[in-house]
Amino acid sequence: MKLSWNWLQDYITVKAAPEEAALRLTMAGLEVEEVKKIGSDYQLTTEVTSNRPDWLSHIGVARELAALFGGKLKMPSCKLPKSESTERVIQIRTPDSKWCHFYSGVILEGVDQRQTPSWMRERLEVCGIRSINLIVDITNYVLLETGQPLHAFDLNQLQGNTITARHAKAKEKFQALNDIQYELISDDLVIADERGPVALGGVMGGKQSEVTSSTKNILLESAAFSAAAIRRTSRRLKLISDSSYRFERGVDPALVAFARHRAAHLIEELAGVGKIGRTLSSGKLVVKTKRIILAVEEIPRILGLRIPAAKIKKILISLGIRTSLSGKKLICQIPSSRSDITIPEDLIEEAARIHGYDRIPERLPTLKSTQPQIDPLLSLADEVRNICISFGLQEMVSFSLIAPQSAESLSIEKKQWVTVDNPRNQNLTLMRPSLAVSCLEAVQKNLNVGSKSVRLFEVANRYLSAEEALPLEERMLGIILCGHKAGNWLDPERPYELFDLKGIIASLCQLVQRRNCRFDISKNSMFVRGQGFDLMHDQKRLGNLGVISQSIKKNFDIDRPVFFAELSLSQLAQIQPQLIKYEDILKFPPIERDLSLVVDLNVRAQDLSNEIMKLGKGLIRSVEIFDLYQGKKMPVGKKSVAFRLLYQSPERTLQAQEVNELHFAIVDALQEKFKASLPTKA
Amino acid sequence: MTDMDFQALEKEAREAIQQAHKADDLEALKVKYLGKKGSITALLKQVSQVPPPERPVFGQKVNQLKHLVQSLITEQQTKLAGDPDHDPGFDPTLDGIKPAVGSLHPITRTIREICVIFSRLGFDTVDGREIETEFYNFTALNIPLDHPSRDAFDTFYTPQGYLLRSQTSTVQVREMKRRKPPLRILAPGRVYRPDAVDASHSFMFHQIEGLMVDQKTNFADLKGVIHLFLKQLFGEKLKMRFRPHFFPFTEPSVEVDIKWGERWLEVLGAGQVNPMVFKYAGYPPRRYQGFAFGLGIERIVMLRYGIKDIRLLFENDQRFLEQFR
Numbered sequence A: 001m002k003l004s005w006n007w008l009q010d011y012i013t014v015k016a017a018p019e020e021a022a023l024r025l026t027m028a029g030l031e032v033e034e035v036k037k038i039g040s041d042y043q044l045t046t047e048v049t050s051n052r053p054d055w056l057s058h059i060g061v062a063r064e065l066a067a068l069f070g071g072k073l074k075m076p077s078c079k080l081p082k083s084e085s086t087e088r089v090i091q092i093r094t095p096d097s098k099w100c101h102f103y104s105g106v107i108l109e110g111v112d113q114r115q116t117p118s119w120m121r122e123r124l125e126v127c128g129i130r131s132i133n134l135i136v137d138i139t140n141y142v143l144l145e146t147g148q149p150l151h152a153f154d155l156n157q158l159q160g161n162t163i164t165a166r167h168a169k170a171k172e173k174f175q176a177l178n179d180i181q182y183e184l185i186s187d188d189l190v191i192a193d194e195r196g197p198v199a200l201g202g203v204m205g206g207k208q209s210e211v212t213s214s215t216k217n218i219l220l221e222s223a224a225f226s227a228a229a230i231r232r233t234s235r236r237l238k239l240i241s242d243s244s245y246r247f248e249r250g251v252d253p254a255l256v257a258f259a260r261h262r263a264a265h266l267i268e269e270l271a272g273v274g275k276i277g278r279t280l281s282s283g284k285l286v287v288k289t290k291r292i293i294l295a296v297e298e299i300p301r302i303l304g305l306r307i308p309a310a311k312i313k314k315i316l317i318s319l320g321i322r323t324s325l326s327g328k329k330l331i332c333q334i335p336s337s338r339s340d341i342t343i344p345e346d347l348i349e350e351a352a353r354i355h356g357y358d359r360i361p362e363r364l365p366t367l368k369s370t371q372p373q374i375d376p377l378l379s380l381a382d383e384v385r386n387i388c389i390s391f392g393l394q395e396m397v398s399f400s401l402i403a404p405q406s407a408e409s410l411s412i413e414k415k416q417w418v419t420v421d422n423p424r425n426q427n428l429t430l431m432r433p434s435l436a437v438s439c440l441e442a443v444q445k446n447l448n449v450g451s452k453s454v455r456l457f458e459v460a461n462r463y464l465s466a467e468e469a470l471p472l473e474e475r476m477l478g479i480i481l482c483g484h485k486a487g488n489w490l491d492p493e494r495p496y497e498l499f500d501l502k503g504i505i506a507s508l509c510q511l512v513q514r515r516n517c518r519f520d521i522s523k524n525s526m527f528v529r530g531q532g533f534d535l536m537h538d539q540k541r542l543g544n545l546g547v548i549s550q551s552i553k554k555n556f557d558i559d560r561p562v563f564f565a566e567l568s569l570s571q572l573a574q575i576q577p578q579l580i581k582y583e584d585i586l587k588f589p590p591i592e593r594d595l596s597l598v599v600d601l602n603v604r605a606q607d608l609s610n611e612i613m614k615l616g617k618g619l620i621r622s623v624e625i626f627d628l629y630q631g632k633k634m635p636v637g638k639k640s641v642a643f644r645l646l647y648q649s650p651e652r653t654l655q656a657q658e659v660n661e662l663h664f665a666i667v668d669a670l671q672e673k674f675k676a677s678l679p680t681k682a
Numbered sequence B: 001m002t003d004m005d006f007q008a009l010e011k012e013a014r015e016a017i018q019q020a021h022k023a024d025d026l027e028a029l030k031v032k033y034l035g036k037k038g039s040i041t042a043l044l045k046q047v048s049q050v051p052p053p054e055r056p057v058f059g060q061k062v063n064q065l066k067h068l069v070q071s072l073i074t075e076q077q078t079k080l081a082g083d084p085d086h087d088p089g090f091d092p093t094l095d096g097i098k099p100a101v102g103s104l105h106p107i108t109r110t111i112r113e114i115c116v117i118f119s120r121l122g123f124d125t126v127d128g129r130e131i132e133t134e135f136y137n138f139t140a141l142n143i144p145l146d147h148p149s150r151d152a153f154d155t156f157y158t159p160q161g162y163l164l165r166s167q168t169s170t171v172q173v174r175e176m177k178r179r180k181p182p183l184r185i186l187a188p189g190r191v192y193r194p195d196a197v198d199a200s201h202s203f204m205f206h207q208i209e210g211l212m213v214d215q216k217t218n219f220a221d222l223k224g225v226i227h228l229f230l231k232q233l234f235g236e237k238l239k240m241r242f243r244p245h246f247f248p249f250t251e252p253s254v255e256v257d258i259k260w261g262e263r264w265l266e267v268l269g270a271g272q273v274n275p276m277v278f279k280y281a282g283y284p285p286r287r288y289q290g291f292a293f294g295l296g297i298e299r300i301v302m303l304r305y306g307i308k309d310i311r312l313l314f315e316n317d318q319r320f321l322e323q324f325r
Helices: A018-027 A058-071 A118-127 A134-146 A227-236 A242-249 A254-271 A299-304 A307-320 A344-355 A375-391 A436-448 A499-512 A550-555 A568-573 A606-616 A656-674 B002-020 B023-034 B039-049 B054-082 B105-119 B168-176 B217-232 B275-281 B298-304 B318-324
Strands: A001-003 A029-040 A041-047 A091-093 A100-109 A150-154 A161-165 A172-175 A182-183 A191-193 A197-201 A216-224 A279-284 A290-295 A322-326 A329-334 A454-467 A468-483 A518-521 A525-537 A540-548 A560-569 A591-600 A620-629 A636-646 B183-192 B202-215 B242-249 B249-260 B263-273 B289-296
Touching: A001 A058, A001 A118, A018 A029, A018 A041, A018 A058, A041 B249, A058 A134, A058 A307, A058 A329, A058 B289, A091 A100, A100 A161, A100 A254, A100 A290, A118 A134, A118 B275, A134 A150, A134 A242, A134 A254, A134 B023, A150 A197, A150 A254, A161 A216, A172 B289, A191 A227, A191 A454, A191 A620, A216 A254, A227 A242, A227 A299, A227 B289, A242 A254, A290 A299, A290 A344, A299 A344, A299 B217, A307 A329, A307 A344, A344 B242, A344 B249, A375 A454, A375 A499, A436 A468, A436 A560, A454 B318, A468 A499, A499 A518, A499 A525, A499 A540, A499 A560, A540 A568, A560 A568, A591 A606, A591 A620, A591 A656, A606 A636, A606 A656, A636 A656, B002 B023, B002 B054, B023 B039, B023 B054, B039 B054, B105 B183, B105 B202, B105 B217, B105 B298, B168 B183, B168 B202, B202 B298, B217 B242, B217 B249, B217 B263, B217 B289, B242 B263, B263 B275, B263 B298, B289 B298
Parallel strands: A091 A161
Antiparallel strands: A001 A041, A029 A041, A100 A216, A100 A279, A150 A216, A161 A191, A172 A182, A191 A197, A290 A329, A322 A329, A454 A468, A468 A560, A518 A525, A525 A540, A540 A560, A591 A636, A620 A636, B183 B202, B202 B289, B242 B249, B249 B263, B263 B289
16 A cells, blocks of 8 residues: 555654654564655555555554554544435445445535645545545545545436445446446445446446536445455456455444545535535444453463563553553453454564564574474485486476366376366366376477487376365376487487486386386387386386377477386385395306397397396396397397396306306207397308 | 726716617617626626725626616616606596486475475474365465455365465464474475466465474574574575564464565565464364464575576476576
């Protein structure tokens, strides 16, 4: 809100400079964002927290200044004008008391509009309000002064003799003061004459009954509306006014009459009026005050600082809270303007903020030891992140919400999707059921800006619906590789391969001590057929990885091979880490032998190595593939696979003769079983 | 042989050896002086002919000469062969081969730093749900039924009536229901508010919630812990101020500003846990007390790394991400 410094001085005399007052207000909880000199006045721009609608007025802020700087609050003169019987009488109806608690009006006839006095015009301008005509200016002035929104209708434009605060009819049209026509729904509250809506209750007046400089007869409205109802309409129509802003935060019901009197008083004083009618009203105004008892010893318990009871009493009284001290208890009468104060702690805050938060000492608590509770999923996730970056992957963070159509090609049933309403971005409504879409989008973006090597990972949730329960949130690891694995002057770059990713996952499982995971060929249609794996632990699928299929890549405009892995860390965390058990280092020397075989392309390397191990009579410690060749120098349909075998016995030194015999026996057996041949020496 | 003869022979040999630039020449010199018929070998053979009194001195001189010539030849050989510990063609300025490493996202990095600081104060890091019920996101936090933040404009709802948490404070009552005080927890995570995305807004961002509850933790403790934390994060010289604010779930509430250049910037909201929240957690009235705080991670990340546009944090451009190595 924008406030005029000079105007505030009407109610309280503050000797401090406006900048100093602004700082004190800020440090008491009313944040003053800016102090700007305008002519001989200063404009204070405040940011008011939602619990303090009373600060949306000059009187409210003046009360705060009085509490901070001392001094007595002077209320504005508000002589109730004598009422007479007017020519026209209006009957007011408020059929829905939940929406419109109370509606009052007063008829002023024969208004002689003059120019708005310059002092009023200038104050309004400092507060960011343009002067329109005297009557409108006075309603705005009283709103800024008291916080109670008012509205003036041109009485001559009102049809019939009843004014009803009612729900709008569906599709009812309303032409507002801002020249925009709104189509209403029954959730909107309108003020209607016998023809139709003349105001959108608490939000904005209508064009038809607008008060102009030539208006002679007016109906002055002062009402109490439901905050929720006003907010709903204001939001739906994206129509925020000074009035709706205050009503939706809650206006002190005690102000309805005060502001009406104050406005009538100002009109009489500044404009001249023929006749002022008696107050017309409907509904019941409930002005609630409450009593809260604050035990004095509660203050140091909460604050860690003892403030004398007399000091607290003085602070509360200066804030308009009638307070008396009875023994060790403060008995506090909370006025209706302070509906935010409901419990003793609220009063402690009032005392603390006026006393000054900076006067409360800082202390480091003595901590009582507790048993540490380490969340296994969080520590696994952190470990996995460290492993990923040590593997050269870059961590990314992407939105959990994605466009539903982008997830359609993933093999996840739609009935498992979790959607949300996203009013501001209607495209993004799906809580991602997989990290795949985000990862692919990241690849697409990076390729588009010229990246040759994309290597990203993310640790985040995926979301799947659960029947009759909160959706499942599963912590996933997504890894995506595309383009070139970076090289250097010693090791040249080369394109990424599926086996880079397979190796990453295998090492990762090993490092987090879940070594007994295996790669089964996956049937997931996300992947090129036969080029995807399910990562398995016993019968449980922890995730999958593979070469992204052509049809999915097309959706993301990617033309290069993309390798994607997604693992459930939630599930991985549930698998007990294998304890590392030390084995004796073998004392007897190993013997290394290489073995190259030419086999048909469809022979699986793993079948070959399994067979070698089986034939090794327990004397082979390891089999490793160290070379693979398929291409021009090979006969069509063949490939050459080279293994390095390590023969070693735990019990004795192996003799070369013995190893040679076993090795050749293995070669013979493999030739037989896999129709393999030995490579011809070039 | 006079001393002069010895000196002349030594000089001759030294010059010849030092001028030899080929291994062959050096080999020839070796034969010439030390070979079977070499001149020094010949001298050695003469020892027996020297009169006995002079023999020891003569023998010593010949031996000295022999060793000198040998070492000169070896030295020259080494010189010609090149020093195995010296390679003039070696270029030490070539880049080292760095193992490829990635880096953590600045958000993760910042969350970790904060968790480490608080873990030293005995705060356990806990995980919280993102899809929540109205109860944990609003009701349990003392946010009234008709509060504007409950609107579909300010909160994402699922058709089933669940919502995406709009603050990590949801963890407060969930954790308090799970364990009894004393408790000190920290809960980082994603939160959602349906804002339009621009340079300073995003519909998804990260927060960290902290909660410390026992039977005596008060506002002075809150001030001490928060001051300690912010100094640890931003440096000893940091200036900060505690400003009254409003949150429905704390009372008294405070907002903490830090001095950043010429301006005060709010970085953290906190307060003493509102007794209503304890009531929703099922704790007996006013038996426990403590403080809660919450801060936005993106804000801190942007301040510390000088990032002006929040969108950069979620675009996953490697040219951006790689800067955080």
